[in-house]
Amino acid sequence: MGVGPGDPDLLTLAAVGAIEAADLIACPVARSGAESMAAAIAARWMRPHQRIIPLLFPMVDAAEPRRLAWHQAADTLAAEVATGQRVVLLCEGDASLFATGSYVLLALQQRHPDCPCRVIPGITAVSAAAAAANWPLALQQDQLLMRPCPEREDQLSQALDHAAGQARVLALLKLGRRWLWVRQVLERRQLLESSLFAERVGWPDQTLRPAQDVPGGVRPYFSLLLIRQSWPEVLP
Structure with a gap:
């Protein structure tokens, strides 16, 4: 789901509703231990009982590390959904425009075709x-x-x-x-x-x-x- 470019007031009602209803919130990070900008945008609506997990997406030119990260993210999210968890993956901006979420969506469709997915757009x-x-x-x-x-x-x-x-x-x-x-x-x-x-x-x-x-x-x-x-x- 897209959380917009930075201002929390620009999140859509659909995005806020999905965050508040989630059991698990996945947040992209560029390196281990780094802060997730998407999580910072959405923090206003995140709750103490929710599980927050970082997903590492390295910003590198090489193809294989990126593919591995997308596959691992898809496997992690699909496994959580299979246990009945309500899961959201936060993406800065819009989830379909130059977005990490698009690659994860494609990996889910390829590796876990039975996993239900919904894309919530965001302001670019x-x-x-x-x-x-x-x-x-x-x-x-x-x-x-x-x-x-x-x-x-x-x-x-x-x-x-x-x-x-x-x-x-x-x-x-x-x-x-x-x-x-x-x-x-x-x-x-x-x-x-x-x-x-x-x-x-x-x-x-x-x-x-x-x-x-x-x-x-x-x-x-x-x-x-x-x-x-x-x-x-x-x-x-």
């Missing part, structure tokens, strides 16, 4: 950032493309060229270390002023400002960029 960081900044995401015949930030300048330039020709708004996720050169590309194209930079959306230290006001350098993993290159002809 992209939607939350646009709303907080009063920034319309898509209008009329606009297209909206959400994707991880490209790894190279030429890939970003190509994406911007295609977007300009298709009235396509770009939402680039996981800027992190790429922001240094991404900013340079936007500056050359005179897109800094019209682009929205967002960082740690929904958290107390949230950043929302025009990209031109954000200096170059390494930014946190949870940072994103909204880029609009044109507006529809018919506007108020």
Whole structure:
């Protein structure tokens, strides 16, 4: 289930109901002993009698450690469900969009096809950032493309060229270390002023400002960029 990007007030009623009714709450962590950001978001509705278990999902490029983590998580959750436990797996943002929960769902469907599953959606960081900044995401015949930030300048330039020709708004996720050169590309194209930079959306230290006001350098993993290159002809 998705718990949104950070602000507990953005959890849906369905998510709150599922948390309160759960016997066991599974929380993703990137390394052993680390705090779960998803659990921190949902903490307001977690109860002392509930079992809380961390599930390790290493942030590595190698395929096998990730597959092993998804399989182990699916096996753990299915075993608990088989005993009659009401189980929820918390996911930041939306459970179906670039989410750990999607991989676990696929593993459950493959390894435990009889295990009942329900996906509860959550508000994405992209939607939350646009709303907080009063920034319309898509209008009329606009297209909206959400994707991880490209790894190279030429890939970003190509994406911007295609977007300009298709009235396509770009939402680039996981800027992190790429922001240094991404900013340079936007500056050359005179897109800094019209682009929205967002960082740690929904958290107390949230950043929302025009990209031109954000200096170059390494930014946190949870940072994103909204880029609009044109507006529809018919506007108020």
